[in-house]
Every structure is written in structure tokens, then in C-alpha cells.
Amino acid sequence: MEEILIFGGGGQAKVIIDTIRCQNKYKVAGVITNDKSTTRTECCGFPIYHEDKLPELKIYKGIVALGDNWRRSLEVNNILSKFPSFEFITxxxxxxxxxxxxxxxxxxxxxxxxxxxxxxxxxxxxxxxxxxxxxxxxxxxxxxxxxxxxxxxxxxxxxxxxxxxxxxxxxxxxxxxxxxxxxxxxxxxxxxxxxxxxxxxxxxxxxxxxxxxxxx
Amino acid sequence: MEEILIFGGGGQAKVIIDTIRCQNKYKVAGVITNDKSTTRTECCGFPIYHEDKLPELKIYKGIVALGDNWRRSLEVNNILSKFPSFEFITxxxxxxxxxxxxxxxxxxxxxxxxxxxxxxxxxxxxxxxxxxxxxxxxxxxxxxxxxxxxxxxxxxxxxxxxxxxxxxxxxxxxxxxxxxxxxxxxxxxxxxxxxxxxxxxxxxxxxxxxxxxxxx
Amino acid sequence: MEEILIFGGGGQAKVIIDTIRCQNKYKVAGVITNDKSTTRTECCGFPIYHEDKLPELKIYKGIVALGDNWRRSLEVNNILSKFPSFEFITxxxxxxxxxxxxxxxxxxxxxxxxxxxxxxxxxxxxxxxxxxxxxxxxxxxxxxxxxxxxxxxxxxxxxxxxxxxxxxxxxxxxxxxxxxxxxxxxxxxxxxxxxxxxxxxxxxxxxxxxxxxxxx
The missing domain is CATH 2.160.10.10 (Hexapeptide repeat proteins)
Incomplete structure (x- = not known):
């Protein structure tokens, strides 16, 4: 199964991860946060990485799990500015x-x-x-x-x-x-x-x- | 699979046709309209016929797909006046x-x-x-x-x-x-x-x- | 399949019995009422027993099917007061x-x-x-x-x-x-x-x- 990343580690991430688990098409490799102050290391059993870690992970597929539409768009733009060929899943x-x-x-x-x-x-x-x-x-x-x-x-x-x-x-x-x-x-x-x-x-x-x- | 007709070619027809597709029990043979001015020839991939064509089709089973309750009853009565043994499906x-x-x-x-x-x-x-x-x-x-x-x-x-x-x-x-x-x-x-x-x-x-x- | 009892013989019982039928995990042995005046003898095809009959039935598993939260709690307490190890199913x-x-x-x-x-x-x-x-x-x-x-x-x-x-x-x-x-x-x-x-x-x-x- 293809590995994907989830951006955002809150409640929305939790529900989307559950959808992906039931969809049974992608494997969650980790949860990405841009919150440097977080001390959490896992979300739903998956490791939480700060976005600085993205280049190392070498995974260019995923979904942004933020409920606020505007914040979701900022994060999408942020990802694409760094990895222009990043692919978003449904x-x-x-x-x-x-x-x-x-x-x-x-x-x-x-x-x-x-x-x-x-x-x-x-x-x-x-x-x-x-x-x-x-x-x-x-x-x-x-x-x-x-x-x-x-x-x-x-x-x-x-x-x-x-x-x-x-x-x-x-x-x-x-x-x-x-x-x-x-x-x-x-x-x-x-x-x-x-x-x-x-x-x-x-x-x-x-x-x-x-x-x-x-x-x- | 038994062939049926859908009466009404609008949005309601579209959704009912989708239900029938998922139900997998009947085969849609065509969509019937009483609108003589229509220039549309297909609905969801099925041919649209004017109701004058009904006798030729020799299909006496179907469902009326009109959202307005009263208009739906007029069409049911219209069909039954012409084909008293017409059978309506669920x-x-x-x-x-x-x-x-x-x-x-x-x-x-x-x-x-x-x-x-x-x-x-x-x-x-x-x-x-x-x-x-x-x-x-x-x-x-x-x-x-x-x-x-x-x-x-x-x-x-x-x-x-x-x-x-x-x-x-x-x-x-x-x-x-x-x-x-x-x-x-x-x-x-x-x-x-x-x-x-x-x-x-x-x-x-x-x-x-x-x-x-x-x-x- | 394990036998269970349903407490309460109204509409809520009807819907819960239907859930249990679809769940396909428990067998309904009967419906229990504390209404001595009832003349009904069956609910959804299952026999209705007055709760005085409980000791004879020797079934200590079930669910209370009353929509009112407080009445449901009274019935749960009533059951547990008589059969402290009674087991409630989900x-x-x-x-x-x-x-x-x-x-x-x-x-x-x-x-x-x-x-x-x-x-x-x-x-x-x-x-x-x-x-x-x-x-x-x-x-x-x-x-x-x-x-x-x-x-x-x-x-x-x-x-x-x-x-x-x-x-x-x-x-x-x-x-x-x-x-x-x-x-x-x-x-x-x-x-x-x-x-x-x-x-x-x-x-x-x-x-x-x-x-x-x-x-x-």
C-alpha cells in the first residue's frame, strides 16, 4: 500500500485517519505538524513529525486534515511551495x-x-x-x-x-x-x-x- | 433483467435511475417525457422518448420520477388511463x-x-x-x-x-x-x-x- | 446463539429487537413487562412475560428497551436488585x-x-x-x-x-x-x-x- 502523510494532528486528523483506515488503500506513514512547541509524539498510533522532517521522509503524497478552510489552504500552499509535485489523495x-x-x-x-x-x-x-x-x-x-x-x-x-x-x-x-x-x-x-x-x-x-x- | 421506463427526465429521474442502477434488479429501457418541446435525446445515458412513443415500446413497467407529489399523481393517472395494467416498481x-x-x-x-x-x-x-x-x-x-x-x-x-x-x-x-x-x-x-x-x-x-x- | 431478554414491550422494544435481529449475535427469548394489566401475549413474534416469571426463565442477559432515560434506569436497578449478576448487552x-x-x-x-x-x-x-x-x-x-x-x-x-x-x-x-x-x-x-x-x-x-x- 502506498504511504501517505497526514498534515495536522487534531480531531480532524483523527477522523480522517479513521476514514483512511476503512478505505484500506493507503498506509499512514506519519502525522506532520508545524507546531514546534508540541510535545506529543504520536497521533492515533502514528508518529508525529515536525514539518522540518519532511525532506527526510521522502513521501510526497498525503492530505491536509485541518477543519478551517482557510488554514487548510495555507497548509496546502505551504506544502506545494516546498514540494511542487506533492500529490494530494482523496x-x-x-x-x-x-x-x-x-x-x-x-x-x-x-x-x-x-x-x-x-x-x-x-x-x-x-x-x-x-x-x-x-x-x-x-x-x-x-x-x-x-x-x-x-x-x-x-x-x-x-x-x-x-x-x-x-x-x-x-x-x-x-x-x-x-x-x-x-x-x-x-x-x-x-x-x-x-x-x-x-x-x-x-x-x-x-x-x-x-x-x-x-x-x- | 426486466426492462422498465422512467417517467420524467429531470434531477429526480437522475437520482432514481442511480438508485435503480445500485438496486441491480431492473434495466432502464428509456426515459419518457411529455414535453414536446424538449431537444434532449438522452438522460443518464438512456434514450428520452416522448410519451407518444409508449405503445411502440411495449414496456408496461416503470416508475414516475417527478418530485412534486401532485404532478406525480397526474402522470400516474395519465399512464393508467392509457395502460390500465401498467405496473409500478419500487x-x-x-x-x-x-x-x-x-x-x-x-x-x-x-x-x-x-x-x-x-x-x-x-x-x-x-x-x-x-x-x-x-x-x-x-x-x-x-x-x-x-x-x-x-x-x-x-x-x-x-x-x-x-x-x-x-x-x-x-x-x-x-x-x-x-x-x-x-x-x-x-x-x-x-x-x-x-x-x-x-x-x-x-x-x-x-x-x-x-x-x-x-x-x- | 446466546438467549437474551428485552425489557419493555413498546416501540423502543420493536426497534431494538430489529437491531438485535440484524446484529445476529443474540437470540431473543422473550419480552418482559412489569405491566400486570397488559393482555398482549407477543411482541414482534416473541412471547411477552410478566417480570414475575423471570426466575423461571433462568436467562440473565438482556437489554432494557425504554426510551425515557429515567424509567430505563429504574428498570435496570429493579433487575439488578433481583439478579445482581444480570448482564446487559450492547x-x-x-x-x-x-x-x-x-x-x-x-x-x-x-x-x-x-x-x-x-x-x-x-x-x-x-x-x-x-x-x-x-x-x-x-x-x-x-x-x-x-x-x-x-x-x-x-x-x-x-x-x-x-x-x-x-x-x-x-x-x-x-x-x-x-x-x-x-x-x-x-x-x-x-x-x-x-x-x-x-x-x-x-x-x-x-x-x-x-x-x-x-x-x-
């Missing part, structure tokens, strides 16, 4: 159901219990988290995410770096702009612009948001 | 879990990721959509539907032509009258009469609704 | 996904369609109901429950006897105190104290609650 839990004619980009994680209906296009470095679902013809652009228990109707488009939080519901045909956060449990009945925090039942844009703002 | 995704002593009527679709607990009775031409669940002893009458991510407690009855929209939650013991729409993300704590649009947290009947009104 | 539906390093206590039921992510600790006599999910590092203390379609983020702790009702969403890092009820469809953004009923979007503690108060 981690897909075998309990997920993926319909015909779906495209799923590199670096994307599809968690346990997910349903992705036919003709969806999911970009690179996305998170489709536990027990969420996308109906037919949805699009998730690069570095976007949907949280546990979030569901969309058909023909929904979620732009880059946008997150749909836990238990939010998005009816068919909605577009959600880039760098936006849809709050937990929101019910999205109308399209949402980019760079806002929007929440409530029904979901309303509540305030502006800058690119890279923390959302969790 | 399309059940193999990832769904169906408990003991459940009855599921002809023409009904059970999508991916669905859980139907024991002793439920689901009528004819219903939709139990992606990642929804019904608890024990629920009843869905003919031409009713539950949308993605909707969940019910036990002993819930959903009457004919009624829809429970995406992410709505219905506590145990509730009855929802016929021709009613429960809005997206609604939390249904009290029974809801027939022929209303009801939504909110908690769910309230907001206005009357006529039989056959569009709901999507 | 009933886990094979369609559920359970991550690495999870602990699940005796007497606990994990329903169909559930996802429990890695490193969760679920106590004794808990209910993880249909299509719910727990993210990584969650803790459910003894006699707690999550209802259908409820989802939690990571590092959530649900204390003893507390219930999270149907479709409620709990963001990461939240603690919910003991003997509390989180209402249907609630969106929990802040930790919730013990002994309250809390609901709404966002979820607020609405009134106090006494230990043992009925919640369904």
Missing part, C-alpha cells in the same frame, strides 16, 4: 454513497455516512463531513466544506472557502458565495452572497466577513 | 435500512442513506428521499414525500400528497393532514391540519393551500 | 459506523444509520438513536440519549440522564449537564447547565427540570 469512507458522474478533487475528504447524489462536482481540498448529503448536480468549489448533518437540495453551488455548518439545510437551486459561513442549524431559502456570516431560520446574512477570518 | 437504494414488517407500495422510491424503522407502512408513489428516516410505526399515505435529512419520531402519520421538506423534524405521534407542505427545517411539535403550508421552529400553519398547488 | 446495528478507540457501555443501543467518530466514550444504558452522529472525542455518560437525526461536533459531553431530542444540533466543545432535555430541532451553541429544559434556535435554557421528570 479520502473517502466506504460507508459513503457516491452517485454516478460525480467528480471529487484531490485533497478532499468524504466522511462516514455521507450521501452524494449523481452529477455532483466537488473541488480540491473540500470537506464533506459526517452524515451530510448533497442532492444531484451540486457543486462544491475548492476549499469549501459541509459539516455533519448538513443537507442540500439539488443544483446547489457552494463557492470557494465557504462552509455550511452543522445541521444546516440548503434548499435546491441555492448559490452560496465564496468565503461565507452558514451558521449551525441555518435553513437557507435564498442565495447568500460572498464574504458574510449568515444564520437563522430562515437564514439571513448577519455581518460581513474578511477572507481568512476564523470561523470555528 | 426503487429501493441498497444502502437504505428497512426494518421488519414494513410495507412499501408500488411506485415508491427509497433513496440512499434512508432508515425506515420497523412496522412502517408507506403507500404508493411516495418519495423517501436521501438520508431521511422514519421511526417505528409511521405511515406515509399515497403520493406523500419526505425530503433529504427529514426525520420523524415513532407513530407519525403523513397523509396523501403531503410533503415534509428538507431537514424538517417531526416528533413522535404527530399526524399531518393531506395536501399539506411542511417547510424546510421546520420542527413539528403538534399535529398539522390538511391543506396548509406550515413552517418554523416550532412549526405553525401559516396559510391555506389548494389541492395541486405547486410546492417547490 | 445492541449495535450493523449499518452503524463506529470509529477507532470508541468505548460503548453495557445496555447501550446504537441504532441504524448512526455514525460514531473515533475516540468517543459512551456509557452504560445509553441510546444513540436512528441516523444520529457523534463527532470525535464525544462523551455520553450513563443513561443519556441522542434522538434520530441529532448531530454533535467533536469534544461534546452529554452528562447522565440527559437527552438530545430529534434533529437537535450541538456544535463542537459543548457540555450539557445531567438530567437536562435539549428540545427537538434545537441548535446548541453554548454549554447548557444540568436539570433544565432547553430549546430553540439558538438553544436557551427555558425552565428548570426535576430529576425523573417525564420528557416525552
Amino acid at each position: 479520502a473517502i469512507h466506504p460507508s459513503s454513497v457516491i452517485g454516478q458522474d460525480c467528480k471529487i478533487g484531490p485533497g478532499t475528504w468524504v466522511a462516514a455516512g455521507v450521501v452524494i447524489n449523481p452529477s455532483c462536482t466537488i473541488g480540491a481540498h473540500c470537506v464533506v463531513n459526517t452524515s451530510s448529503s448533497l442532492d444531484h448536480d451540486c457543486v462544491m468549489k475548492d476549499f469549501s466544506s459541509v459539516a455533519p448533518g448538513a443537507h442540500t437540495g439539488g443544483n446547489v453551488t457552494i463557492y470557494d472557502f465557504t462552509t455550511v455548518s452543522i445541521g444546516a439545510q440548503v434548499i435546491h437551486g441555492i448559490t452560496i458565495g465564496a468565503h461565507t459561513v452558514i451558521g449551525a442549524g441555518a435553513v437557507v431559502l435564498e442565495s447568500v452572497p460572498e464574504r458574510v456570516v449568515a444564520y437563522g431560520v430562515p437564514c439571513r446574512a448577519m455581518h460581513a466577513r474578511q477572507i481568512g477570518d476564523k470561523y470555528l | 426503487a429501493i437504494h441498497p444502502s437504505s435500512v428497512i426494518g421488519q414488517d414494513c410495507k412499501i407500495g408500488p411506485g415508491t422510491w427509497v433513496a440512499a442513506g434512508v432508515v425506515i424503522n420497523p412496522s412502517c407502512t408507506i403507500g404508493a408513489h411516495c418519495v423517501v428521499n436521501t438520508s431521511s428516516s422514519l421511526d417505528h410505526d409511521c405511515v406515509m399515505k399515497d403520493f406523500s414525500s419526505v425530503a433529504p435529512g427529514a426525520h420523524t419520531g415513532g407513530n407519525v402519520t403523513i397523509y396523501d400528497f403531503t410533503t415534509v421538506s428538507i431537514g424538517a423534524q417531526v416528533i413522535h405521534g404527530i399526524t399531518i393532514g393531506a395536501h399539506t407542505v411542511i417547510g424546510a427545517g421546520a420542527v413539528v411539535l403538534e399535529s398539522v391540519p390538511e391543506r396548509v403550508v406550515a413552517y418554523g421552529v416550532p412549526c405553525r400553519a401559516m396559510h391555506a393551500r389548494q389541492i395541486g398547488d405547486k410546492y417547490l | 445492541a449495535i446495528h450493523p449499518s452503524s459506523v463506529i470509529g477507532q478507540d470508541c468505548k460503548i457501555g453495557p445496555g447501550t443501543w446504537v441504532a441504524a444509520g448512526v455514525v460514531i467518530n473515533p475516540s468517543c466514550t459512551i456509557g452504560a444504558h445509553c441510546v444513540v438513536n436512528t441516523s444520529s452522529s457523534l463527532d470525535h472525542d464525544c462523551v455520553m455518560k450513563d443513561f443519556s440519549s441522542v434522538a434520530p437525526g441529532a448531530h454533535t461536533g467533536g469534544n461534546v459531553t452529554i452528562y447522565d440522564f440527559t437527552t438530545v431530542s430529534i434533529g437537535a444540533q450541538v456544535i463542537h466543545g459543548i457540555t450539557i449537564g445531567a438530567h437536562t432535555v435539549i428540545g427537538a430541532g434545537a441548535v446548541v451553541l453554548e454549554s447548557v447547565p444540568e436539570r433544565v429544559v432547553a430549546y430553540g434556535v439558538p438553544c436557551r435554557a427555558m425552565h428548570a427540570r426535576q430529576i425523573g421528570d417525564k420528557y416525552l
Whole structure:
């Protein structure tokens, strides 16, 4: 089995490592952190290495396991700046159901219990988290995410770096702009612009948001 | 494998065709439309025929793939008026879990990721959509539907032509009258009469609704 | 297969019996009730016995199938007072996904369609109901429950006897105190104290609650 690296040693890493274990396609060689102060030496039974160690490991395949979309993109760019041919895997839990004619980009994680209906296009470095679902013809652009228990109707488009939080519901045909956060449990009945925090039942844009703002 | 026809060539058809592919029990012979103006000739790789072509096809088995409950019933009646012995199949995704002593009527679709607990009775031409669940002893009458991510407690009855929209939650013991729409993300704590649009947290009947009104 | 008993003959028993049938590890020998007035003699095809009959049956293994956390604990204590070495089984539906390093206590039921992510600790006599999910590092203390379609983020702790009702969403890092009820469809953004009923979007503690108060 091909050896891969996991970037990020927190809870997201733990769940993605479990997905990879069930996927039974890649062997985790180690977990990479950029936190010099950490004293932890293992994560889920795998050694934790500081990223300075990367050249020695000679493994150029892996996935970034950070829940925050923006931080995930910074780490992807960091890796590619050092190793331009680094290859990102897709981690897909075998309990997920993926319909015909779906495209799923590199670096994307599809968690346990997910349903992705036919003709969806999911970009690179996305998170489709536990027990969420996308109906037919949805699009998730690069570095976007949907949280546990979030569901969309058909023909929904979620732009880059946008997150749909836990238990939010998005009816068919909605577009959600880039760098936006849809709050937990929101019910999205109308399209949402980019760079806002929007929440409530029904979901309303509540305030502006800058690119890279923390959302969790 | 027996050949069947799919009536309706939109997103619902796409997802039902995917269910049938996974079910691996029927062979889709074609997709039937009553839209004379369409220029599309295929859907998911299957030929699209105008319904005038039906007599030539000599296939008398299939399912109506229209999300709107009322439109679905009109098409079922239309088919039966021309071919009274036409047989409607049940399309059940193999990832769904169906408990003991459940009855599921002809023409009904059970999508991916669905859980139907024991002793439920689901009528004819219903939709139990992606990642929804019904608890024990629920009843869905003919031409009713539950949308993605909707969940019910036990002993819930959903009457004919009624829809429970995406992410709505219905506590145990509730009855929802016929021709009613429960809005997206609604939390249904009290029974809801027939022929209303009801939504909110908690769910309230907001206005009357006529039989056959569009709901999507 | 080892013979077991089910305590409680209602809807919860029906669904747990179905889980045990699918689990294919135990043989249900009968259903035990403490209701002397019942005239029912069978449940899901299994004989119903009054609990006076227990000594004769000579079966000291089983599970309590009552949805109310407090009533479930009374029945567990009742059984243990008579048979101190009675052994409670875990009933886990094979369609559920359970991550690495999870602990699940005796007497606990994990329903169909559930996802429990890695490193969760679920106590004794808990209910993880249909299509719910727990993210990584969650803790459910003894006699707690999550209802259908409820989802939690990571590092959530649900204390003893507390219930999270149907479709409620709990963001990461939240603690919910003991003997509390989180209402249907609630969106929990802040930790919730013990002994309250809390609901709404966002979820607020609405009134106090006494230990043992009925919640369904």
C-alpha cells in the first residue's frame, strides 16, 4: 500500500485517519505538524513529525486534515511551495454513497455516512463531513466544506472557502458565495452572497466577513 | 433483467435511475417525457422518448420520477388511463435500512442513506428521499414525500400528497393532514391540519393551500 | 446463539429487537413487562412475560428497551436488585459506523444509520438513536440519549440522564449537564447547565427540570 502523510494532528486528523483506515488503500506513514512547541509524539498510533522532517521522509503524497478552510489552504500552499509535485489523495469512507458522474478533487475528504447524489462536482481540498448529503448536480468549489448533518437540495453551488455548518439545510437551486459561513442549524431559502456570516431560520446574512477570518 | 421506463427526465429521474442502477434488479429501457418541446435525446445515458412513443415500446413497467407529489399523481393517472395494467416498481437504494414488517407500495422510491424503522407502512408513489428516516410505526399515505435529512419520531402519520421538506423534524405521534407542505427545517411539535403550508421552529400553519398547488 | 431478554414491550422494544435481529449475535427469548394489566401475549413474534416469571426463565442477559432515560434506569436497578449478576448487552446495528478507540457501555443501543467518530466514550444504558452522529472525542455518560437525526461536533459531553431530542444540533466543545432535555430541532451553541429544559434556535435554557421528570 502506498504511504501517505497526514498534515495536522487534531480531531480532524483523527477522523480522517479513521476514514483512511476503512478505505484500506493507503498506509499512514506519519502525522506532520508545524507546531514546534508540541510535545506529543504520536497521533492515533502514528508518529508525529515536525514539518522540518519532511525532506527526510521522502513521501510526497498525503492530505491536509485541518477543519478551517482557510488554514487548510495555507497548509496546502505551504506544502506545494516546498514540494511542487506533492500529490494530494482523496479520502473517502466506504460507508459513503457516491452517485454516478460525480467528480471529487484531490485533497478532499468524504466522511462516514455521507450521501452524494449523481452529477455532483466537488473541488480540491473540500470537506464533506459526517452524515451530510448533497442532492444531484451540486457543486462544491475548492476549499469549501459541509459539516455533519448538513443537507442540500439539488443544483446547489457552494463557492470557494465557504462552509455550511452543522445541521444546516440548503434548499435546491441555492448559490452560496465564496468565503461565507452558514451558521449551525441555518435553513437557507435564498442565495447568500460572498464574504458574510449568515444564520437563522430562515437564514439571513448577519455581518460581513474578511477572507481568512476564523470561523470555528 | 426486466426492462422498465422512467417517467420524467429531470434531477429526480437522475437520482432514481442511480438508485435503480445500485438496486441491480431492473434495466432502464428509456426515459419518457411529455414535453414536446424538449431537444434532449438522452438522460443518464438512456434514450428520452416522448410519451407518444409508449405503445411502440411495449414496456408496461416503470416508475414516475417527478418530485412534486401532485404532478406525480397526474402522470400516474395519465399512464393508467392509457395502460390500465401498467405496473409500478419500487426503487429501493441498497444502502437504505428497512426494518421488519414494513410495507412499501408500488411506485415508491427509497433513496440512499434512508432508515425506515420497523412496522412502517408507506403507500404508493411516495418519495423517501436521501438520508431521511422514519421511526417505528409511521405511515406515509399515497403520493406523500419526505425530503433529504427529514426525520420523524415513532407513530407519525403523513397523509396523501403531503410533503415534509428538507431537514424538517417531526416528533413522535404527530399526524399531518393531506395536501399539506411542511417547510424546510421546520420542527413539528403538534399535529398539522390538511391543506396548509406550515413552517418554523416550532412549526405553525401559516396559510391555506389548494389541492395541486405547486410546492417547490 | 446466546438467549437474551428485552425489557419493555413498546416501540423502543420493536426497534431494538430489529437491531438485535440484524446484529445476529443474540437470540431473543422473550419480552418482559412489569405491566400486570397488559393482555398482549407477543411482541414482534416473541412471547411477552410478566417480570414475575423471570426466575423461571433462568436467562440473565438482556437489554432494557425504554426510551425515557429515567424509567430505563429504574428498570435496570429493579433487575439488578433481583439478579445482581444480570448482564446487559450492547445492541449495535450493523449499518452503524463506529470509529477507532470508541468505548460503548453495557445496555447501550446504537441504532441504524448512526455514525460514531473515533475516540468517543459512551456509557452504560445509553441510546444513540436512528441516523444520529457523534463527532470525535464525544462523551455520553450513563443513561443519556441522542434522538434520530441529532448531530454533535467533536469534544461534546452529554452528562447522565440527559437527552438530545430529534434533529437537535450541538456544535463542537459543548457540555450539557445531567438530567437536562435539549428540545427537538434545537441548535446548541453554548454549554447548557444540568436539570433544565432547553430549546430553540439558538438553544436557551427555558425552565428548570426535576430529576425523573417525564420528557416525552
